[in-house]
Amino acid sequence: MVRPSNEFRIIDMLGIEKPIIQAPMAGVQDHHLAAAVSNAGGLGSLPCAMLTPDALSRELEALNAATSRPYNLNFFAHTPPEPDPEQETLWRQALAPYYAKFGIDPASISSGPGRLPFNEESATIVETFRPAVVSFHFGLPEPRLLERVKQAGAKVFSTATTVEEAIWLEQHGADAVIAQGLEAGGHRGIFLTRDLTTQMGTFALLPQIVDAVKLPVIAAGGIADAQGVQATLTLGASAAQIGTAFLLCHETTTRPLHRQALKSSAARHTTITNLFSGGPARGIVNQVIRDLGPIAPQAPAFPLATNAITPLRTAAEERGSGDFSPLWSGQNAQGCRETSAGDMVKVLSP
Numbered sequence: 001m002v003r004p005s006n007e008f009r010i011i012d013m014l015g016i017e018k019p020i021i022q023a024p025m026a027g028v029q030d031h032h033l034a035a036a037v038s039n040a041g042g043l044g045s046l047p048c049a050m051l052t053p054d055a056l057s058r059e060l061e062a063l064n065a066a067t068s069r070p071y072n073l074n075f076f077a078h079t080p081p082e083p084d085p086e087q088e089t090l091w092r093q094a095l096a097p098y099y100a101k102f103g104i105d106p107a108s109i110s111s112g113p114g115r116l117p118f119n120e121e122s123a124t125i126v127e128t129f130r131p132a133v134v135s136f137h138f139g140l141p142e143p144r145l146l147e148r149v150k151q152a153g154a155k156v157f158s159t160a161t162t163v164e165e166a167i168w169l170e171q172h173g174a175d176a177v178i179a180q181g182l183e184a185g186g187h188r189g190i191f192l193t194r195d196l197t198t199q200m201g202t203f204a205l206l207p208q209i210v211d212a213v214k215l216p217v218i219a220a221g222g223i224a225d226a227q228g229v230q231a232t233l234t235l236g237a238s239a240a241q242i243g244t245a246f247l248l249c250h251e252t253t254t255r256p257l258h259r260q261a262l263k264s265s266a267a268r269h270t271t272i273t274n275l276f277s278g279g280p281a282r283g284i285v286n287q288v289i290r291d292l293g294p295i296a297p298q299a300p301a302f303p304l305a306t307n308a309i310t311p312l313r314t315a316a317e318e319r320g321s322g323d324f325s326p327l328w329s330g331q332n333a334q335g336c337r338e339t340s341a342g343d344m345v346k347v348l349s350p
């Protein structure tokens with residue numbers, strides 16, 4: 001279904017030039033990537049869930065100094081789980097052989113909340129910096145906080161991995177829906193269920209969501225070139241959100257081991273795994289995924305699994321190994337290029 005009206009075009013909604021949205025990618029980018037994409041006519045995005053309020057404010061000051069174009073701030077809207085000591089013990093027992101291998105004392109590993117959801121401090125920052133878009137992963141924040149975002153003048157985008165989630169987002173105040181196909185790298189935006197059998201590929205999910213809601217729909221997952229972007233527009237998307245193709249750009253902070261994996265044949269083998277955070281996310285298969293299996297029942301709920309595995313990542317990376325690292329990547333890494341983000345936007349533009 002092709003939308004006939006400019007009402008459904010993200011470029012008209014935001015005043016951008018190209019129907020390209022850079023996916024927010026925590027851990028591999030800062031404001032430099034977001035600014036470069038926005039300056040090239042797309043919509044740059046800044047991942048905010050892992051930044052403290054002070055760090056986020058500094059990033060936004062730098063972002064505003066680097067661009068006067070619209071940009072997107074991305075937050076998580078998950079409900080933090082209650083820590084389960086028994087589950088944490090099982091998880092550390094599963095990782096015990098690796099602690100022994102690297103000489104890590106499990107007692108030295110702290111526990112903590114990991115990624116925080118959108119909160120009062122987040123809303124205050126949005127009100128201060130007034131971004132064009134605020135996007136969410138894992139649903140939407142509580143109505144009171146969402147209203148503060150809207151009062152600040154931001155359009156609200158959020159991710160749906162099923163038709164049911166898209167309908168829920170429309171009913172609860174989203175201005176646009178990001179249809180995240182199973183091919184997409186990084187964390188799934190799934191929030192109404194934990195059943196991964198509900199997840200569809202982009203080109204199956206996209207037209208179903210376009211038919212189910214009256215909002216603009218943004219396609220995400222497996223899109224790596226201009227032909228892919230055009231295909232999503234033909235199916236009724238108003239823009240494409242792309243992450244993996246930007247991972248090798250000069251403006252990213254992608255680590256050398258991650259870059260090496262993306263440029264190798266290993267990038268052709270990705271999987272959905274919960275090992276690195278407790279939530280399902282797509283990354284390149286490595287040793288710990290092969291050893292424990294992609295989905296480990298011992299892993300605590302998102303984001304509590306992170307603390308116990310992070311020391312193994314650090315120790316392995318110090319030895320030049322990515323076997324315990326979250327090598328996030330979508331299923332289509334062939335679009336990755338070592339170029340500027342501005343040039344990548346041109347390459348992706350239909």
